[in-house]
Amino acid sequence: xxxxxxxxxxILLIALLICFFFSGTIKTMTTAKVKIAYSDEGLIKxxxxxxxxxxxxxxxxxxxxxxxxxxxxxxxxxxxxxxxxVHTGDILFETEISGIKEMTTAQEKEYADMERELLExxxxxxGILFSNSDQRWIxxxxxxxxxxxxxxxxxxxxxxxxxxxxxxxxxGRIPENITDETVHEAQNAVDAAATEEETAKKAMDxxxxxxxxxxxxxxTLRTRMxxxxxxxxxxxxxxxxxxxxSMKTVRAPHAGYIVDINIAAGEQWTxxxxxxxxxxxxxxxLFRADISDVSRxxxxxxxxxxxxxxxxxxxxxxSAVGYDSLGxxxxxxxxxxxxxxxINTVNRLxxxxxxxxxxxxxxxxxxxLPSAAIRWGESGAYVYVAEETTDIFGASxxxxxxxxxxxxxxxxxxxxxxxxxxxxxxxxxxxRYIAEGMEVMEYD
Amino acid sequence: MKKRNYPVLLLLWITxxxxxxxxxxxxxxxxxxxxxxxxxxxxxxxxxERLMEIKLIPRMISLDQYWAxxxxxxxxxRYYFNSIIYTLSILAGQALIVxxxxxxxxxxRFLGRDIISFLVIILVILPFQVTMVPSALMLRxxxxxxxxxxxxxxxxxxxxxxxxxxxxMISIPNELFEAAQIDRAGPVRCFFHIAIPASRAILGxxxxxxxxxxxxxxxxxxxxxxxxxxxxxxxxVFNQLSGESTGIExxxxxxxxxxxxxxxxxxxxxxxxxxxxxxxx
Numbered sequence: 001x002x003x004x005x006x007x008x009x010x011i012l013l014i015a016l017l018i019c020f021f022f023s024g025t026i027k028t029m030t031t032a033k034v035k036i037a038y039s040d041e042g043l044i045k046x047x048x049x050x051x052x053x054x055x056x057x058x059x060x061x062x063x064x065x066x067x068x069x070x071x072x073x074x075x076x077x078x079x080x081x082x083x084x085x086v087h088t089g090d091i092l093f094e095t096e097i098s099g100i101k102e103m104t105t106a107q108e109k110e111y112a113d114m115e116r117e118l119l120e121x122x123x124x125x126x127g128i129l130f131s132n133s134d135q136r137w138i139x140x141x142x143x144x145x146x147x148x149x150x151x152x153x154x155x156x157x158x159x160x161x162x163x164x165x166x167x168x169x170x171x172g173r174i175p176e177n178i179t180d181e182t183v184h185e186a187q188n189a190v191d192a193a194a195t196e197e198e199t200a201k202k203a204m205d206x207x208x209x210x211x212x213x214x215x216x217x218x219x220t221l222r223t224r225m226x227x228x229x230x231x232x233x234x235x236x237x238x239x240x241x242x243x244x245x246s247m248k249t250v251r252a253p254h255a256g257y258i259v260d261i262n263i264a265a266g267e268q269w270t271x272x273x274x275x276x277x278x279x280x281x282x283x284x285x286l287f288r289a290d291i292s293d294v295s296r297x298x299x300x301x302x303x304x305x306x307x308x309x310x311x312x313x314x315x316x317x318x319s320a321v322g323y324d325s326l327g328x329x330x331x332x333x334x335x336x337x338x339x340x341x342x343i344n345t346v347n348r349l350x351x352x353x354x355x356x357x358x359x360x361x362x363x364x365x366x367x368x369l370p371s372a373a374i375r376w377g378e379s380g381a382y383v384y385v386a387e388e389t390t391d392i393f394g395a396s397x398x399x400x401x402x403x404x405x406x407x408x409x410x411x412x413x414x415x416x417x418x419x420x421x422x423x424x425x426x427x428x429x430x431x432r433y434i435a436e437g438m439e440v441m442e443y444d
Numbered sequence: 445m446k447k448r449n450y451p452v453l454l455l456l457w458i459t460x461x462x463x464x465x466x467x468x469x470x471x472x473x474x475x476x477x478x479x480x481x482x483x484x485x486x487x488x489x490x491x492x493e494r495l496m497e498i499k500l501i502p503r504m505i506s507l508d509q510y511w512a513x514x515x516x517x518x519x520x521x522r523y524y525f526n527s528i529i530y531t532l533s534i535l536a537g538q539a540l541i542v543x544x545x546x547x548x549x550x551x552x553r554f555l556g557r558d559i560i561s562f563l564v565i566i567l568v569i570l571p572f573q574v575t576m577v578p579s580a581l582m583l584r585x586x587x588x589x590x591x592x593x594x595x596x597x598x599x600x601x602x603x604x605x606x607x608x609x610x611x612x613m614i615s616i617p618n619e620l621f622e623a624a625q626i627d628r629a630g631p632v633r634c635f636f637h638i639a640i641p642a643s644r645a646i647l648g649x650x651x652x653x654x655x656x657x658x659x660x661x662x663x664x665x666x667x668x669x670x671x672x673x674x675x676x677x678x679x680x681v682f683n684q685l686s687g688e689s690t691g692i693e694x695x696x697x698x699x700x701x702x703x704x705x706x707x708x709x710x711x712x713x714x715x716x717x718x719x720x721x722x723x724x725x
Contacts, residue, residue: 004710012702019514019521026515376645 006344030194034427034440036386037373041419044362045412048296052333052356056279059259062092064247064271068239072268073247074098081345082261085276086252092276095247098268111233114226125219133210134247138220140204147200152194158186173410249273254281257346269324285335285340287356296360304333308343318358366416373428374407374415381407386427386440400427402436452676467701474698477506478691509695520678520696527677530595533656537600538654545601545645546609547639572663580667592675596667597657605650612646613639655707657677
């Protein structure tokens with residue numbers, strides 16, 4: 001019995017020693033490993049990548065200096081493209097007036113026809129004599145025409161004023177209860193012009209009753225009509241040729257970048273709209289980025305990095321925050337003109353833009369934790385707080401407990417929590433499933 | 445042929461079963477799964493609803509409790525080794541001190557011997573609680589509190605075992621020692637070649653009883669090592685383990701019982717002989 005008991009004691013001791021020796025290893029293998037994160041107080045930072053386009057805040061539109069009525073230009077040659085840098089006097093594009101030959105020929109023919117008719121009138125009425133009464137009629141006739149024109153102008157002015165003042169005219173006159181001085185002045189002008197017209201008509205009628213021959217009447221009116229038409233043809237011809245010559249080559253008014261082009265070779269151009277837009281001389285260059293999708297509040301002076309095509313960065317900062325012409329919120333980031341070439345071609349920067357990274361920094365301090373440590377359940381966000389205890393072998397063992405939290409913000413893998421919330425060590429990045437109450441170990 | 449007294453025999457059997465039943469149930473329950481044990485223990489306080497259930501067979505034999513005690517939660521194992529360290533240290537110390545002290549008090553005549561013997565008897569009579577305070581103060585002055593020595597040192601010269609051995613050595617016939625002295629044996633040789641062999645049975649009994657004392661001690665660690673729980677033996681921690689059922693108490697208890705059982709089996713003959721010799725029965 002003694003031997004058996006002794007053997008039992010020895011076996012028990014050996015078994016216990018083996019368990020004691022391997023228990024640590026087995027426990028290490030069977031216990032979940034986690035990383036331990038400690039919360040920190042600080043400002044939350046985020047690098048926000050945006051696509052920004054190059055813009056020039058000060059530009060000038062290229063339009064025709066003089067455009068006669070009813071003509072259009074044809075673009076014969078376009079020498080620049082969007083983003084080109086031009087010097088003063090460089091030819092931007094070349095034009096010609098559409099159908100200019102036909103138009104000049106027609107005006108020259110009109111002029112010649114009127115000349116011929118005038119000669120014919122002089123021949124036809126070569127024996128005509130202008131008496132004193134004829135001369136008087138011509139004068140009163142001219143005066144009457146002038147008075148008629150003046151009266152018409154006064155009536156137009158009255159109607160415009162009445163419409164602006166919401167006054168309804170009755171038989172071309174203002175109602176009596178109207179007190180507005182402007183309307184009354186317009187009405188007085190109409191009345192004065194009407195009186196003048198009536199006086200001129202009476203004078204013309206008196207002169208006509210004194211006796212005007214049909215020859216004098218016809219010669220005078222027809223001659224005047226011919227001279228007027230000749231004058232019109234002359235002016236139009238001069239205008240056409242002037243415009244044609246002046247717009248044959250359109251040159252850059254000053255050095256700058258071509259910001260926008262609205263024309264193309266072979267297209268028609270009225271000359272009244274901008275053919276192209278050129279930046280100001282030595283322009284301020286800005287990168288403008290739409291921030292409609294950015295949830296952060298970006299403010300002036302936030303540091304930014306403009307990425308070049310090679311991936312290098314040019315440091316800058318936000319110079320303005322506002323809205324573009326479409327009402328979208330935008331930010332402006334200035335860049336030096338000499339740096340543009342390092343980034344990319346101006347055309348590509350205006351068309352495709354480049355990446356600008358804005359370094360957002362929050363205003364207030366918060367408690368920061370790695371986002372990977374934040375867990376989401378049905379009742380909201382929570383973390384597993386690891387309460388550290390030292391086991392009998394001196395090894396650190398953590399016991400997991402659940403702690404609900406409120407997430408204030410999240411950026412670049414960092415989550416911001418209320419600064420008043422005290423959080424102990426937080427377990428995360430576990431190598432297997434963990435739950436509240438479980439013991440975990442920290443990764444070596 | 446001797447006539448058997450059946451009523452007494454029956455009574456003895458019943459008593460034996462009642463004594464052994466907790467031990468058997470401890471071993472049985474150690475093979476229950478922790479979950480089953482927890483459910484079973486949770487039903488213990490509802491005796492007003494039904495009769496007390498005695499469950500002896502698990503739904504499925506499980507070694508989960510042993511796995512938890514020996515592998516997963518090594519605290520039990522550590523405390524277990526603390527118990528072993530305390531027990532072996534105290535037994536080793538007592539093996540050096542107690543027989544020698546008993547030998548000197550029984551075989552030599554010197555001034556104050558009887559007073560010392562009287563004090564030993566007094567210390568045997570005095571309960572532990574009486575000597576606890578001066579012991580604790582002394583250990584504190586020696587800056588031994590919260591060390592293993594605080595438990596080991598006071599137990600080395602246990603008065604009960606000194607008294608037990610002294611009484612036994614007194615009864616060793618003087619002729620044996622005189623014969624040895626004639627053969628030029630000195631006191632040390634007499635001690636090792638006569639006193640110890642003659643007291644082997646009582647030494648075995650003392651060792652077994654001392655083992656039980658050390659293995660089961662509770663007050664000493666609690667008082668002398670109050671600030672260092674990691675140095676407590678399993679006997680102290682057991683109360684904490686079973687305070688809130690974790691389902692592993694029975695495996696811990698079974699492991700705790702096993703050494704005591706084996707030691708008893710080892711010293712069984714000596715204990716019985718020793719008790720018979722020393723008239724302790």
